[in-house]
Amino acid sequence: MMKALRLxxxxxxxxxxxxxxxxxxxxxxxxxxxxxxALCRTDAKMWRHGHRDLELxxxxxxxxxxxxxxxxxxxxxxxxxxxxxxxxxxSHMENLCPSMKIIGxxxxxxxxxxxxxxxxxxxxxxxxxxxxxxxxxxxxxCCLNAVQQAKTRKGDRVLIFGAGPVGLxxxxxxxxxxxxxxMVETSSTRWQKIKSFCERTGLKVEPQTPMEAFDVAINxxxxxxxxxxxxxxxxxxxxxxxxxxLDAKGLVPSSLLNEIHYRQLNITxxxxxxxxxxxxxxEIMASHPGPLEELVEGFVxxxxxxxxxxxxxxxxxxxxxxxxxx
Amino acid sequence: MMKALRLxxxxxxxxxxxxxxxxxxxxxxxxxxxxxxALCRTDAKMWRHGHRDLELxxxxxxxxxxxxxxxxxxxxxxxxxxxxxxxxxxSHMENLCPSMKIIGxxxxxxxxxxxxxxxxxxxxxxxxxxxxxxxxxxxxxCCLNAVQQAKTRKGDRVLIFGAGPVGLxxxxxxxxxxxxxxMVETSSTRWQKIKSFCERTGLKVEPQTPMEAFDVAINxxxxxxxxxxxxxxxxxxxxxxxxxxLDAKGLVPSSLLNEIHYRQLNITxxxxxxxxxxxxxxEIMASHPGPLEELVEGFVxxxxxxxxxxxxxxxxxxxxxxxxxx
Numbered sequence: 001m002m003k004a005l006r007l008x009x010x011x012x013x014x015x016x017x018x019x020x021x022x023x024x025x026x027x028x029x030x031x032x033x034x035x036x037x038a039l040c041r042t043d044a045k046m047w048r049h050g051h052r053d054l055e056l057x058x059x060x061x062x063x064x065x066x067x068x069x070x071x072x073x074x075x076x077x078x079x080x081x082x083x084x085x086x087x088x089x090x091s092h093m094e095n096l097c098p099s100m101k102i103i104g105x106x107x108x109x110x111x112x113x114x115x116x117x118x119x120x121x122x123x124x125x126x127x128x129x130x131x132x133x134x135x136x137x138x139x140x141x142c143c144l145n146a147v148q149q150a151k152t153r154k155g156d157r158v159l160i161f162g163a164g165p166v167g168l169x170x171x172x173x174x175x176x177x178x179x180x181x182x183m184v185e186t187s188s189t190r191w192q193k194i195k196s197f198c199e200r201t202g203l204k205v206e207p208q209t210p211m212e213a214f215d216v217a218i219n220x221x222x223x224x225x226x227x228x229x230x231x232x233x234x235x236x237x238x239x240x241x242x243x244x245x246l247d248a249k250g251l252v253p254s255s256l257l258n259e260i261h262y263r264q265l266n267i268t269x270x271x272x273x274x275x276x277x278x279x280x281x282x283e284i285m286a287s288h289p290g291p292l293e294e295l296v297e298g299f300v301x302x303x304x305x306x307x308x309x310x311x312x313x314x315x316x317x318x319x320x321x322x323x324x325x326x
Numbered sequence: 327m328m329k330a331l332r333l334x335x336x337x338x339x340x341x342x343x344x345x346x347x348x349x350x351x352x353x354x355x356x357x358x359x360x361x362x363x364a365l366c367r368t369d370a371k372m373w374r375h376g377h378r379d380l381e382l383x384x385x386x387x388x389x390x391x392x393x394x395x396x397x398x399x400x401x402x403x404x405x406x407x408x409x410x411x412x413x414x415x416x417s418h419m420e421n422l423c424p425s426m427k428i429i430g431x432x433x434x435x436x437x438x439x440x441x442x443x444x445x446x447x448x449x450x451x452x453x454x455x456x457x458x459x460x461x462x463x464x465x466x467x468c469c470l471n472a473v474q475q476a477k478t479r480k481g482d483r484v485l486i487f488g489a490g491p492v493g494l495x496x497x498x499x500x501x502x503x504x505x506x507x508x509m510v511e512t513s514s515t516r517w518q519k520i521k522s523f524c525e526r527t528g529l530k531v532e533p534q535t536p537m538e539a540f541d542v543a544i545n546x547x548x549x550x551x552x553x554x555x556x557x558x559x560x561x562x563x564x565x566x567x568x569x570x571x572l573d574a575k576g577l578v579p580s581s582l583l584n585e586i587h588y589r590q591l592n593i594t595x596x597x598x599x600x601x602x603x604x605x606x607x608x609e610i611m612a613s614h615p616g617p618l619e620e621l622v623e624g625f626v627x628x629x630x631x632x633x634x635x636x637x638x639x640x641x642x643x644x645x646x647x648x649x650x651x652x
């Protein structure tokens with residue numbers, strides 16, 4: 001038997017003892033012993049509100065690192081199962097594959113001692129990268145996808161709404177393209193939390209949207225204001241990337257959309273990441289592991305996960321990591 | 327003295343006799359004798375509602391063809407005056423120049439017997455292109471800008487909302503990129519008007535948005551539905567181009583914008599055109615003049631323009647051309 005966290009229905013999650021899954025005879029799906037799984041805001045959102053891609057009941061967890069019995073080294077997990085043959089899969093956009101099954105959404109994820117995972121989802125960790133930090137490869141890969149979708153170029157000034165763990169990782173992704181990030185963060189509590197990270201990395205945070213016009217803007221926060229301020233905050237021909245889904249029930253006036261028309265703006269979405277993004281993320285993390293450690297707020301056992309969800313939804317904590325099999 | 331149509335204030339337009347403008351001594355601004363000027367929906371919109379870029383009082387008209395005294399041949403007019411040195415002007419995006427002055431909006435246009443125009447705005451007509459058709463170069467150039475902003479590729483299936491004169495020209499622009507246009511037109515009156523054009527060109531028109539997913543969608547109509555149906559009508563990773571400004575006072579739910587996030591859609595704006603687009607449009611028109619003649623509903627004198635505006639706003643007429651000096 002193995003311990004796992006299972007979301008039974010919206011609002012109802014608990015730890016269970018269940019039989020571990022079995023590897024497939026053809027070797028395509030292997031049994032990963034999970035060493036660490038990080039909690040994502042989306043996990044908390046699933047618990048509170050559900051999610052478009054969630055199929056219940058489900059073991060969540062899509063920011064995963066683990067080992068294979070009898071093999072050396074750790075692996076990070078690209079949390080997708082794509083068909084491999086459609087036009088999206090054939091052109092390195094496998095995150096858009098129409099038959100995509102997301103690990104932790106459509107199939108069981110990493111908040112368990114063991115998980116079944118397609119062999120081709122496993123990416124070996126580069127030397128020097130600690131396994132507990134490797135769980136950050138998936139969110140960083142999603143940030144890399146966002147800055148790439150936004151066609152960020154060297155030297156571009158990039159506005160990022162939100163300076164939580166995702167906003168900070170987005171800043172690192174922007175820097176990886178030799179562009180210049182500026183974060184906007186309105187919460188003074190969060191300012192305190194990220195002070196040392198920003199000092200150490202030299203990243204800029206502003207308490208409100210600056211007056212100058214940016215080349216690119218990206219939201220790492222769910223408020224509808226991020227869309228409105230983003231549209232107004234970019235230059236003619238600039239790009240706003242909808243990285244975070246917006247709070248439901250908001251309404252946008254057509255006059256705001258007409259700004260897209262008059263100033264030839266680009267709005268682009270970003271959802272998930274590709275294997276290539278994961279590999280890029282692992283390389284960046286191995287080269288600059290220093291500040292990543294500061295993104296980690298703390299560790300919690302499977303039993304403590306549910307209690308963390310409200311604070312995660314309120315944006316009060318940085319990354320929380322669940323250590324599993326050691 | 328010369329005859330001109332002057333928009334004095336929103337809702338108030340009349341013909342006037344005014345002194346013609348004078349060419350500048352340095353030869354940069356020349357006096358064009360206008361032979362033809364077509365009416366655009368935007369001219370009618372300016373009269374009814376005003377426009378973001380309109381400065382009053384104003385002689386409207388931005389789809390212009392004319393001659394220079396003492397020189398052979400006709401010229402089409404790129405209706406913009408850009409600074410020529412900013413980053414936009416330096417990278418063939420002069421339509422986004424921050425100091426852009428649009429002819430017929432910020433400065434006097436072609437609904438007059440003569441107009442002052444920068445020499446560098448004049449584009450000689452290719453042989454074989456009739457001057458009264460050359461007025462269509464500007465709207466076709468705007469369509470070419472739209473399909474290019476939408477990154478339309480060879481073979482792409484492109485959905486176009488609206489089969490008025492602009493929708494039809496958009497279809498020709500899509501075909502110029504070897505992509506496949508499908509128009510959606512809900513008005514049965516318009517179906518009658520475009521029947522012969524569509525038969526002659528083999529263009530497809532549907533009475534409602536087809537169920538299949540398109541690579542690109544473009545609105546050539548102002549209804550907010552074009553945005554909603556456009557978002558739903560494109561594939562993951564596809565592009566919707568806001569070519570037409572949307573009716574004011576509409577509201578879009580954030581759940582619709584979240585489709586951009588979840589399916590990594592691209593929304594792009596298109597506004598005006600570049601000199602390069604104008605040159606491309608003139609070449610296309612010279613190669614395929616046949617169907618263009620069918621876009622012309624009729625001719626009207628300056629005194630008849632005001633009476634046409636309501637029908638243009640209701641989308642009841644194809645292109646109306648004002649012949650001026652002959």
